[in-house]
Amino acid sequence: MNHRAMNYLRHFLAVLLIAVGLAAPASAQLRVRVDEGNFKPTPIAIPDFQVTGTNSELARQIVEVVRSDLASTGLFDLQNPASFIQKDQTINAEPRFADWKIIRTEGLVVGAFEDLPDGKVAVSFRLWDIYGGELMRINGEPGRRLTTTPENWRRIAHKIADSIYTRLTGEDPYFDTRIVYIAETGPKTDRVKRLAIMDSDGANQQYLTSGRSTVLTPRFSPSAQEITYMSFEGGKPRVYLFNIETGRQELLGNFPGMTFAPRFSRDGQSVLLSQAQRGNTDIYIMNLRTRESSRLTDHPAIDTSPSMSPDGKSVVFNSDRGGSPQLYIMNTDGSQRACPSGGRDVACRITFGKGRYSTPVWSPRGDLIAFTKQEGGKFYIGVIGTDGKGERLLTEAYLDEGPDWSPNGRVIVYFREGRPGAPPQLYSVDLSGRNERRLVTQTDASDPAWSPLLQ
Amino acid sequence: MQTILKVTAAAVLLATGACASKPKPVEDTTPVEEVVTPPAEEVVVIKEDPVVESSIAAGSLEDFRVNVGERVYFDLDQYRLDSDDQAILQRQAAWLASYPNVRVLIAGNCDERGTREYNLALGERRANAVKEYLVSLGVSASRIDTVSYGKERPVVAGSDDQSWALNRNGWTQIVSGATS
Numbered sequence: 001m002n003h004r005a006m007n008y009l010r011h012f013l014a015v016l017l018i019a020v021g022l023a024a025p026a027s028a029q030l031r032v033r034v035d036e037g038n039f040k041p042t043p044i045a046i047p048d049f050q051v052t053g054t055n056s057e058l059a060r061q062i063v064e065v066v067r068s069d070l071a072s073t074g075l076f077d078l079q080n081p082a083s084f085i086q087k088d089q090t091i092n093a094e095p096r097f098a099d100w101k102i103i104r105t106e107g108l109v110v111g112a113f114e115d116l117p118d119g120k121v122a123v124s125f126r127l128w129d130i131y132g133g134e135l136m137r138i139n140g141e142p143g144r145r146l147t148t149t150p151e152n153w154r155r156i157a158h159k160i161a162d163s164i165y166t167r168l169t170g171e172d173p174y175f176d177t178r179i180v181y182i183a184e185t186g187p188k189t190d191r192v193k194r195l196a197i198m199d200s201d202g203a204n205q206q207y208l209t210s211g212r213s214t215v216l217t218p219r220f221s222p223s224a225q226e227i228t229y230m231s232f233e234g235g236k237p238r239v240y241l242f243n244i245e246t247g248r249q250e251l252l253g254n255f256p257g258m259t260f261a262p263r264f265s266r267d268g269q270s271v272l273l274s275q276a277q278r279g280n281t282d283i284y285i286m287n288l289r290t291r292e293s294s295r296l297t298d299h300p301a302i303d304t305s306p307s308m309s310p311d312g313k314s315v316v317f318n319s320d321r322g323g324s325p326q327l328y329i330m331n332t333d334g335s336q337r338a339c340p341s342g343g344r345d346v347a348c349r350i351t352f353g354k355g356r357y358s359t360p361v362w363s364p365r366g367d368l369i370a371f372t373k374q375e376g377g378k379f380y381i382g383v384i385g386t387d388g389k390g391e392r393l394l395t396e397a398y399l400d401e402g403p404d405w406s407p408n409g410r411v412i413v414y415f416r417e418g419r420p421g422a423p424p425q426l427y428s429v430d431l432s433g434r435n436e437r438r439l440v441t442q443t444d445a446s447d448p449a450w451s452p453l454l455q
Numbered sequence: 456m457q458t459i460l461k462v463t464a465a466a467v468l469l470a471t472g473a474c475a476s477k478p479k480p481v482e483d484t485t486p487v488e489e490v491v492t493p494p495a496e497e498v499v500v501i502k503e504d505p506v507v508e509s510s511i512a513a514g515s516l517e518d519f520r521v522n523v524g525e526r527v528y529f530d531l532d533q534y535r536l537d538s539d540d541q542a543i544l545q546r547q548a549a550w551l552a553s554y555p556n557v558r559v560l561i562a563g564n565c566d567e568r569g570t571r572e573y574n575l576a577l578g579e580r581r582a583n584a585v586k587e588y589l590v591s592l593g594v595s596a597s598r599i600d601t602v603s604y605g606k607e608r609p610v611v612a613g614s615d616d617q618s619w620a621l622n623r624n625g626w627t628q629i630v631s632g633a634t635s
Contacts, residue, residue: 279583
């Protein structure tokens with residue numbers, strides 16, 4: 001090849017590179033869309049971690065949990081390790097991108113596991129964008145290294161999965177969380193209901209109460225240290241606080257009537273609840289420090305299931321003041337608000353569809369309200385905008401009830417009786433409604449509530 | 456328990472007349488031959504048979520259950536007491552007047568086709584409706600406690616219209632003061 005031809009080729013290659021660059025400006029970094037209309041899970045590969053030391057079994061279990069967490073989102077297609085071409089991948093070396101492109105991997109997680117001299121374990125990982133041909137930095141660092149005692153291995157795994165999920169989707173994490181629920185046993189006419197807790201993926205199931213008293217509707221405090229719930233302890237339905245660390249149960253308030261439907265305010269300083277007295281149910285808020293309570297609704301209709309907005313200014317609740325159970329929003333300070341349907345009122349109705357709406361729960365992101373809808377012999381879990389617009393039903397069954405949000409507001413957990421007489425079981429669904437999954441529990445289960453991200 | 460409830464329901468039907476405005480639930484979750492409604496004469500025989508009567512002590516829990524009726528049944532989503540319900544409660548009030556040491560707990564119950572928290576509120580409305588009616592008939596409010604079990608304590612386990620109708624009830628339970 002002569003000099004002129006070489007120059008020509010160089011020039012051609014330069015133009016080609018620019019053209020390629022222009023053709024794919026956005027593909028510079030791998031990004032997984034969580035709300036894409038025409039959806040296809042993104043292929044990612046997580047080879048077994050390199051192991052330094054003797055604990056290769058623990059290393060393998062950690063990788064399994066990371067894979068399982070990411071697969072559970074429905075956003076990722078976890079590729080079969082048997083199909084991997086490059087087998088000698090190490091954490092510090094650049095992967096052979098071509099090898100991973102052959103099997104169409106878009107994201108590659110490479111990890112290393114070490115036994116430390118002090119008995120702890122350390123896990124390091126890096127995330128590669130195969131088609132972008134580059135390392136994806138996490139919080140400005142090339143990768144992350146997490147150290148813990150071996151008993152805490154599941155939390156390490158969830159934190160790794162959270163990092164990868166957040167880096168690829170731009171959404172806040174939610175795997176390193178727990179779910180509290182009601183474990184049910186015995187015949188329907190003599191049901192035993194116990195408070196139970198588990199990791200977000202169903203591991204580490206524990207019972208927190210004996211089952212001597214029926215307990216219902218547990219909800220986490222924003223610190224994830226306390227649970228508020230209703231118990232029939234002493235024969236009367238009343239709201240209690242439960243400390244997870246100490247196991248101590250404490251009656252909340254000194255209400256003359258029965259109290260139920262508790263839920264923490266977003267700042268954790270108060271609990272919203274319902275009191276029923278002389279045939280009328282209204283909503284109250286109790287300050288947990290002063291133990292003073294004040295009344296938020298005063299109406300002859302049933303007002304229950306309050307849930308506060310993330311900014312604390314509004315409360316969505318369930319009321320049958322319009323003739324059937326529907327969702328309403330009020331200002332926490334009791335002032336009048338401009339209703340989306342026109343006019344001003346102390347409580348604005350936001351559901352006008354056919355059917356009965358109940359159990360509203362304000363999304364941690366503030367934009368949506370999840371609810372249970374009942375219509376035509378079916379139950380649905382759905383979401384609606386705070387302005388009453390954009391209602392979407394995500395699930396449908398004989399009974400679907402009691403939604404609660406993952407802390408990042410992308411996933412909803414609820415319980416289902418799939419057909420008449422079927423036992424209640426826990427399910428989750430993402431906001432697209434595509435990814436519905438059962439959360440397996442040791443017993444029948446109901447009333448799930450999601451914790452905030454653990455510290 | 457099952458048999459007693461059955462007889463009670465049948466007696467209630469008879470007492471309130473066959474031409475009730477709404478179909479009243481009947482406890483019949485047992486096998487086929489049991490489901491057949493007994494002829495009216497048969498029930499009358501049970502009611503009037505001195506042998507059966509004598510086995511139930513006046514003022515006992517049994518007396519209240521069998522001869523008065525401990526439950527009223529509500530329509531879907533309702534807490535209104537119709538004339539059938541009122542007739543049962545009038546008998547309860549008369550019985551309570553005869554046994555002034557008796558204290559009762561009225562439980563409000565709902566069927567499974569509602570959400571948990573709303574049903575706790577609805578059950579309280581139902582229990583209170585029963586209490587207020589008894590009080591209006593002269594029963595002292597201090598003798599009556601109320602509780603709502605929402606949908607937590609179904610009488611029968613079925614998932615059909617008949618079972619739901621049975622599970623929507625106000626249940627007057629004697630707490631103390633009955634003869635044994």
